[in-house]
Amino acid sequence: MTVPGPAGAAGEVAAPGVVGRTRQVRRAELTGPAVDVAPRLLNALVAVGDRLGRILEVEAYAGADDPASHAHRGRTARNATMFGRPGLLYVYRSYGIHWCANVVAGTEGVAQAVLLRAVAPVRGIEAMWADRPAARRERDLASGPGKLCAALGITGEDDGADLCVAGARVRLLRDAVGPPAEPAAGARIGITRAVDRPWRFHVPGHPGVSR
């Protein structure tokens, strides 16, 4: 396991299971282009009931100008949440089987979203194992967007949930661990259009990223 640096130091890799005092992520921190918001979400915490994970990997999706985005061809019933205010959770079904979760960014009416691709399990790990029977190692419990939703217990029922409300079932938190000083960036995974945009970001040197 990686040895953690001093608490709050930029660029540190958090020790598993260690969480300091947390605060709710504010809506203002999620407002703006997904490409800017995405790297800042690294090392933040996703809480779903008693389960908690630290964000290791994300991808930015824009709106009309991003051919890889669900919002590229305008608003539909499926992607409606992407057009809502920042801080909402956009959940969709992938390949008819899995759920995938995004943090809505942008501004009200301007579709932007950050796909949550991987978290490091922090709390509620027993429940994660129960919902991820195929996983063999702890670092694979949530090392992919579909696995992440299964491990945390996120489903289509959570689409449209507000992550910035205290006491909600699903919320976005932050402790003293800041985002990495130099997040790793690369091409988005699993898409066929706009493959050249380096809009995938992850915490460098962490084993729990996808692929």
Place this chain on the structure above:
DNA sequence: CTTTGGATCGTCT
């Protein structure tokens, strides 16, 4: 370790 193919269904053409 890497590659490959099947599963499965809502959404949009």
Place this chain on the structure above:
DNA sequence: GACGATCCAAAGG
């Protein structure tokens, strides 16, 4: 009627 913002098991090196 085709196609995924995916995952997993199986097979081969």
